[in-house]
Amino acid sequence: MKIIDFRSDTVTKPTEKMRLAMLHAEVGDDVYQDDPTVKELESLAASVTGFEDALFVVSGTMGNQLAIMTHTNRGDEIIVGKEHHIINHEVGAMAVLSSVNVRVINQTVLDCDSVVSSIRSDNIHYPKTSLLCLENALSNGQVIDQLSFRKLIDCAHHHNLLVHVDGARIFNAALALNTSVDQLVHGADSMMLCLSKGLGAPIGSMLVGNKDFIKRARKYRKMLGGGWRQAGIIASCGIIAIEEMVSRLHEDHTNAKALASYLSDKNITVFNNQLDINMVYFSFNMNIDHSDFIVKAKEDGFILNPPSNNVYRLMTHLNVSNEDVASLSKFILKYAEDNHNL
Numbered sequence: 269m270k271i272i273d274f275r276s277d278t279v280t281k282p283t284e285k286m287r288l289a290m291l292h293a294e295v296g297d298d299v300y301q302d303d304p305t306v307k308e309l310e311s312l313a314a315s316v317t318g319f320e321d322a323l324f325v326v327s328g329t330m331g332n333q334l335a336i337m338t339h340t341n342r343g344d345e346i347i348v349g350k351e352h353h354i355i356n357h358e359v360g361a362m363a364v365l366s367s368v369n370v371r372v373i374n375q376t377v378l379d380c381d382s383v384v385s386s387i388r389s390d391n392i393h394y395p396k397t398s399l400l401c402l403e404n405a406l407s408n409g410q411v412i413d414q415l416s417f418r419k420l421i422d423c424a425h426h427h428n429l430l431v432h433v434d435g436a437r438i439f440n441a442a443l444a445l446n447t448s449v450d451q452l453v454h455g456a457d458s459m460m461l462c463l464s465k466g467l468g469a470p471i472g473s474m475l476v477g478n479k480d481f482i483k484r485a486r487k488y489r490k491m492l493g494g495g496w497r498q499a500g501i502i503a504s505c506g507i508i509a510i511e512e513m514v515s516r517l518h519e520d521h522t523n524a525k526a527l528a529s530y531l532s533d534k535n536i537t538v539f540n541n542q543l544d545i546n547m548v549y550f551s552f553n554m555n556i557d558h559s560d561f562i563v564k565a566k567e568d569g570f571i572l573n574p575p576s577n578n579v580y581r582l583m584t585h586l587n588v589s590n591e592d593v594a595s596l597s598k599f600i601l602k603y604a605e606d607n608h609n610l
């Protein structure tokens with residue numbers, strides 16, 4: 269039976285071309301900065317995003333945390349939005365690695381006024397606010413438009429904060445906004461982007477920023493044990509991810525929108541305001557047995573994550589076709605129909 273995994277775009281497998289690239293990659297010791305393939309990936313990532321320099325890191329979490337370590341001093345306060353990955357899904361790393369305090373703004377999409385009112389004044393009792401962390405696309409499936417995003421960056425700079433962008437899915441965001449990545453993040457002090465999600469690389473993320481920032485982040489990466497050797501083996505996939513996989517992301521967005529429309533039904537609520545990228549959020553308009561639903565889905569070949577507050581997230585990606593979203597939606601609608609009287 270064909271198994272289709274809708275849990276995340278992190279489940280994507282490297283393409284044939286990536287596997288061949290790994291086989292033939294030119295490599296060296298990257299701690300000596302001798303790996304030509306890593307260097308090529310880093311300069312490609314820097315130029316595509318409009319930053320001076322880049323650092324290849326093992327994960328998005330490592331990239332975000334290195335940014336916080338590099339931008340802040342111990343005891344500083346950083347500002348993040350309530351649903352951001354940095355505060356919710358990185359194991360509280362900033363407390364351990366950077367010893368910073370976190371001010372969480374109770375908004376999904378931040379605005380300048382709330383950022384400004386969260387900045388500490390100069391008072392002996394207060395920590396120093398030094399960094400604003402933004403996210404685009406948001407992990408709830410929405411994107412922040414270019415003008416609002418630019419305003420947030422300017423607003424933070426105007427108040428002497430640095431700005432780090434968690435751009436795990438920045439190429440999806442740029443596509444949804446019909447702009448380029450460098451335009452979208454223009455002015456930010458650093459950004460992390462993931463190669464191993466919708467872009468299909470098996471491992472890795474990029475941290476980008478100016479030369480001095482990357483130099484300091486490289487040292488922290490070494491401190492965390494992230495200095496690697498012949499990393500060109502996997503950097504070769506990152507190059508393909510950026511050069512060749514960005515141009516197919518629109519298929520994932522189209523499939524997500526198709527899935528959302530197939531699911532439009534009296535028994536289902538689709539969260540159409542969170543449909544900007546390759547994520548579809550939905551819930552059943554009835555009580556169902558969630559574990560039964562997930563088991564039955566698996567029996568039919570669909571791997572799904574459990575819901576969060578009764579809301580499911582489905583993700584489209586490289587290894588999900590239009591037929592796959594059609595067959596999943598058929599299964600979901602039938603499950604709802606069969607269970608709505610229970």
Ligand SMILES: *Cc1c(COP(=O)(O)O)cnc(C)c1O
Nearest residue numbers: 327328329330353403407434436
């Ligand atoms: C996936 C993700 C990360 C972290 O990436 P990992 O490689 O899983 O550590 C950070 N931020 C956002 C918004 C993400 O979706």
